[in-house]
Amino acid sequence: DAGVIQSPRHEVTEMGQEVTLRCKPISGHDYLFWYRQTMMRGLELLIYFNNNVPIDDSGMPEDRFSAKMPNASFSTLKIQPSEPRDSAVYFCASSRRVVAGGRNTGELFFGEGSRLTVL
Amino acid sequence: GDSVTQMEGPVTLSEEAFLTINCTYTATGYPSLFWYVQYPGEGLQLLLKATKADDKGSNKGFEATYRKETTSFHLEKGSVQVSDSAVYFCALISNFGNEKLTFGTGTRLTIIP
Numbered sequence: 001d002a003g004v005i006q007s008p009r010h011e012v013t014e015m016g017q018e019v020t021l022r023c024k025p026i027s028g029h030d031y032l033f034w035y036r037q038t039m040m041r042g043l044e045l046l047i048y049f050n051n052n053v054p055i056d057d058s059g060m061p062e063d064r065f066s067a068k069m070p071n072a073s074f075s076t077l078k079i080q081p082s083e084p085r086d087s088a089v090y091f092c093a094s095s096r097r098v099v100a101g102g103r104n105t106g107e108l109f110f111g112e113g114s115r116l117t118v119l
Numbered sequence: 120g121d122s123v124t125q126m127e128g129p130v131t132l133s134e135e136a137f138l139t140i141n142c143t144y145t146a147t148g149y150p151s152l153f154w155y156v157q158y159p160g161e162g163l164q165l166l167l168k169a170t171k172a173d174d175k176g177s178n179k180g181f182e183a184t185y186r187k188e189t190t191s192f193h194l195e196k197g198s199v200q201v202s203d204s205a206v207y208f209c210a211l212i213s214n215f216g217n218e219k220l221t222f223g224t225g226t227r228l229t230i231i232p
Contacts, residue, residue, distance in 0.1 A: 043208070056219060103218055104218040106210070109164075112161060113162050
């Protein structure tokens, strides 16, 4: 079974440009998480979805960041306009419920990440 | 709110040494506890887990026991290898309320041949 797939793996852009990161979760998983990782701030949860519905976006830094999950097999994280301080590795992760109708197992499967550099 | 505290790194050990990485947590109810590992250039991956008190999670020679009385979940390995060099994250998920994981800050481990 394929794991979580993220694209692009690397992106270099200039300040002010729009950036779109993409994620395909593992088929059958119910939850999708977007994280950001930097040396200074460590691993930060940006937003998570349950059955394609955004549940907690309290970690989204500001209005320049937006995330969507139009269906169970695809999600995007968009930054518009991008700034140098957005440079980081962005991870997508997915997980499933313990049982049907139950809670998140907590067993997250991470993608390989998208390394973003904003000049 | 929920929180996870793990020992500051970096930790440097010689091959075949004994490893302990401490992790303590604060949570209401009965959380599930996890250790994730991140190898260079990769995403995190689940190493082991425990879902209730006194459970022992184990994988690849690593072990951790869910100690409710001390609110701890320390990671141990009897004989580390160079290939164990990575960043290790302790985490928990509550059994009610928000369904996101709470991660510790990570501990960087380097094993010297």
